[in-house]
Structure formats: structure tokens, C-alpha cells
Amino acid sequence: MNEFSQTVNLLFMKKTIKYFIIFYCAVCFSQKKTLTVDYTLYIAENIPEKNSHKLEILKDIDLKNEKFFFKLYINDSISYFIDNNGISSSNLSTKLAINKTKYSTPIFFVNNTFYFKNNPSFIFFDRNEFLIKKERINNWEITSESKIIDGRICYKATTKDYYYHNKGKKIDYEITAWFCPELPFRFGPVYYNNLPGLIIEISYLDIKLVATSLKYELDERKIVKPTGNNIVTIDEYNSKLTDKMAEMFEELEKQNGKK
């Protein structure tokens, strides 16, 4: 009898554990994957500038080091990357410091594509004139090089991207990212994601963005889907910008000539 009750108890225990595991997994997988990440901007020291006008404009940028923060909101398959009010600041060196990241307006990511508005500082385009799209990078090279960041093992990945400097000149640059598979979010700052773990640290050109805070919560109201009258690729936008600039310079010359 005693043996019988022990067997029944054991069977009951086994069943309870089995159902508990099933229930726990169901709860875990049915939950939305949400995360809010803070990134801090680090700027490398400027190469001494020979041109005095340029030096005057750039002189305060170094003072902005570690003073800019960005937020990355992740909600399942979408993300939203936004500066902490720096870009809307009227301070020029603040704007120039943020420009170093190649970020100009908040970046919304959905369906493998990044969307963002045109830079409002170019006054000859309306604020809502364009919604610029940029495809995500698919050719990351993941290395076995690793390092521990905040107690998590992270791996190094590299790739290349480009930006348009001026007059349509395209500049390629290399990117180094450190992602942590322990954090199963295929997201990261600015235009960079699609690695098997959250990007904790990224460096390119003369900047570095480092994740300084992680919260497994999200205020969905903070995610604002950008809109624009014309959806264009980044290449199309740069071509339109170059053309518009040329047109406006011509107009300026015409009007100055009339005087």
C-alpha cells in the first residue's frame, strides 16, 4: 500500500512538472519581445583642421563627447531609433556631432527596411516631402573574436556601408559591431541590425555607439511611424538633393546677377 501511494505520488509529481514546463514555455513564447536600449555616443578626437573657418565651426564638437544619447525601442519585429532631442536642438555643434553617426531623423524599421524623413535643415524641401527608405545590411561577416561586455559574451561582426558626402560623391566606410547572442534581438542602433543578437557596441567613421542601459519594457506611444509624400530610396533622395541644390545655386546666381 505504502509502495503504491509512493508510485502514485511520483506519477503525480512528474505530470505536474511536465504541465508546468509546458505552461511556462507557452507563457514565454506568447509574450511580445520588447526592449528599450539607451546608446551613448563617443566621438574620436578631430584631426587638427588647417582651414580656420572649418576649425571655428568644428571646435566645440569634442566637448559633446559622451553627452548624446539615443534610444532604440524594439517591439517584436519593428524598431525605432531616435535621438534624445539633440537633433531638434538649435545648437549647431550638437547637430554636427550627431551628424557624425549619419543619423538625421528618427529611423523606423519594419519588413527588412529602414524608413526616415528628409533632413528639415534643407529648407527647399518640405518637412514631409520625402520618406527615405534604406535596405538593411545582409552581408555581415561574423567572426569568432569575442569579448565580455557587461558580463555577456559578445562577438565581433564587420560589414561595409556608404554615405553621400556632397556633390553626389559616395563614400564607403567599414563598420565593426559587437553583438550578444544572449540577448536574442536582431536589432541595433542607426541603420544596423540583422545579427543573431542585440548590437551592444558599434563603431564606424570616427564614432562609437555603446549600449548603456537595457530595459525589458516599452512605451509603445514613443514609436512614431514616419510619413512622407514621396517614398524614395536613399540613392534617389541624394540625386534629388544634389539636383535641387544645383537648381537653387543657379537661381541664386541669376538673382544676384540681376542686381
Added chain:
Amino acid sequence: MKKLFFSAVALVAFNSVSIANTIQIEEEKVKDEKAITFYLTKCDQIYLTTLLKAIELEFSNEDASDIAGAAYQVCKEKEVKQN
């Protein structure tokens, strides 16, 4: 009855065609007016001169736009003060 039906359809069709044409013409007119009356204000000129100078100094489009934007803002603030 059939005649009446077809006349009604024809009337609606022609009407919409004529309306559609009017809208198109009006749009074109607006475009033409914009082209004729386009004029750069003093602040626009300051913006463009600064933009051109910044590009000559090898700033990127984004940086140059922000530098020119700052000059434009100063100009606009001066205008408000003067008025």
C-alpha cells in the same frame, strides 16, 4: 427607358471627363505660377550662400545644410526683431 439610361451614363461620363480635365489644367497652372513667381528672399540667399561655402569647405550635405540652417535661423530672428 434604355435611351434614358444610356444618356444618363453618357452625361456622367462626359461630365467626369470634363471635370478631370479642368483639375489637370488647374494643377498645371499652379505649377506655372510657382515657376514664374519663384523668388529667393534675403534669408534664402543667406542660406544658399552659406550652404555653398560649407560645401566648398568639404562639409557633407547634412553638415552643410545644418550650418546653412543655423545662418537662416539667425536671419529669420533678425527679421522678426526688425518687424
